[in-house]
Amino acid sequence: MISDLVKNIEPFYVMDILERAKELESEGRDVVHFEVGEPDFNTPQEICSAAVQWIEKGYTKYTSSLGIDELRQSVAEDYSRTYGVDVGYERVIITIGSSPALLLAMLTVLNPGDEILITDPHYACYPQIINVARGVAKKIPVYESDGYQVDPAEVKKNIGRKTKAILVNSPANPTGAVMDTDVFRELSEMGLFVISDEIYHGLAYGARVNSVLEFTDDAMAINGFAKLYSMTGWRLGYMIVPKNLVRYVQKLQQNLFISAGSFVQKAGVDAIEKVKKSGRSEAMVAEFDKRRREMINGLSSIGFDIAVEPKGAFYVFVNSSRWSRDSWRLAFDILENCHVGVTPGIDFSDRGRDYLRFSYTTSIDSIREGIKRLGEFLA
């Protein structure tokens, strides 16, 4: 009665950490959270006000399965302003978060048994989403010493008869790496269909972030409002797809999800038009950059070796093999001994036992406190 698919889903190891952290907190312990991949900022007031206003107006019905035109247009214009690309709004499809958008992408492109290339390390959910579409995730290792840049030659070597696409993520979870423009261009011109997870766009610190749509229209960009606008609990994402795929994705959306939320979509319009366009989101980005520096300097000061500093998202992914070759154990030891939550690398990589991920989605003071405790424990 239980499908092989769900039997074989890997657990999120970080969830075990999170649960134990909550237990410790309920016992009165003060836990520093470096394990959470969610911005700690409030959703900006303009966005909340829009939602309230549209709820009060009774804007609470299904929308078109593609999303409301107003939001599709805002997204298209935002991509045009940010990347200088001309994206017709009719290529934008609004979704209930970027995860469902990724699922729609996989189901649209993959036949059972088709391969899709992903990096290792990668966002924890990619292989499972690919599995649901009955595709095969083929992993291309990227290395700390290269700043986690993808090697196009390595990608080429891995393209086989069954390879349908490559899934890229820049800025990346868990590494914080931003893909070099030349690398991204080369990957986009290889004849492989590119699915680009752009959910961390906007969260970059000094690095130029490219959209796949700067290099080709024959690709999918997946994005959402969760990270940049602190809207994780709103469930709002989108995808920009080639014109000839819109109708296919739409039919899937109609059947699987009907439409994204109505007043939530209206709030998304104000996220782009009032928060981002006015530059209001930059204050949050500046604050993340300060935290990033604090985290990088702190980790270096207690003996972590950060070969190339992460330039985007809100993560630092570092080798911890100096202290243990089992970072899952190490993460638990850290939590139990000094009440600091960190994510074991096995959630993201086949080589994960040597790595830990640190999120800087917490205050400067918390980062300092966490680093201090960690330093004492590891020494």
Next chain:
Amino acid sequence: MISDLVKNIEPFYVMDILERAKELESEGRDVVHFEVGEPDFNTPQEICSAAVQWIEKGYTKYTSSLGIDELRQSVAEDYSRTYGVDVGYERVIITIGSSPALLLAMLTVLNPGDEILITDPHYACYPQIINVARGVAKKIPVYESDGYQVDPAEVKKNIGRKTKAILVNSPANPTGAVMDTDVFRELSEMGLFVISDEIYHGLAYGARVNSVLEFTDDAMAINGFAKLYSMTGWRLGYMIVPKNLVRYVQKLQQNLFISAGSFVQKAGVDAIEKVKKSGRSEAMVAEFDKRRREMINGLSSIGFDIAVEPKGAFYVFVNSSRWSRDSWRLAFDILENCHVGVTPGIDFSDRGRDYLRFSYTTSIDSIREGIKRLGEFLA
């Protein structure tokens, strides 16, 4: 670059009707809508107020992947009050609508090639959701002359080596049929895993509606807030699953959807606690019942033969072969000639060319006007 899955998705024929209806309206025509499967009522004020309050409190982050305990408890208690069943809240999983819940159900139960029994006619999306899980929908015909009741003997005959489950829907879309208690019990005791789509529960007119959980705990109940609480645009649903499946569904949810919306879940609590518990939802049900009578009597008066009257949901599904053996053409002829939108039966059934679906999600006046126009056109 396009998967066979999406190439083979059947379109929603009603969408063609809806689009043409909107064109006519933009040309200034007055269109009566019997094609829409969405309550026309506003979301009750208590629910809207709860959402506004929780947005203003900043309750806008991810929740646990299973949903907030408060809502899981409200759902469990609601099932207990309504059906006299004891459902532990830990078996309740909150989802981003009942459609994603159906997808989670299929992915949890079906291996590729496994069969699941559904009725014919059926909700338009079932076969596509089953396809996404690479299952095979095997159809059991139900007949107007039997009031669209499922024949357990027919079900038994269709159980084969690959049959994993049966998907039932009472009250049903598109027929409005409510399954007899004896039939439901027999289906639940056949050794087949039952997935029960209970999204129209609460919308019944004089008939006793059963939950599958009255007959067995080894089943899944799928439900949501869209229909009974007029919350279509909120995207909030849930599933109640056997204890041993909770962890599997949770892992899928973490990977595919992360969690349902946060303040939307809080609003769901007030839907149950303030709207349903107080009996406030009954006024809407009484109004639907009046419309149902109006629609049934109206259709009968202009020559439609309604063998057994529908007792739930908000649909009447009737044979139209007296006028045409191609109800898709007929639906368009009706729309063009008298500006009444109706849904062609091919969206729901292999025998659909002989049927039309009428929704009574519009006012009594509109129903009268639509029936008048329809009567004149068909005569």
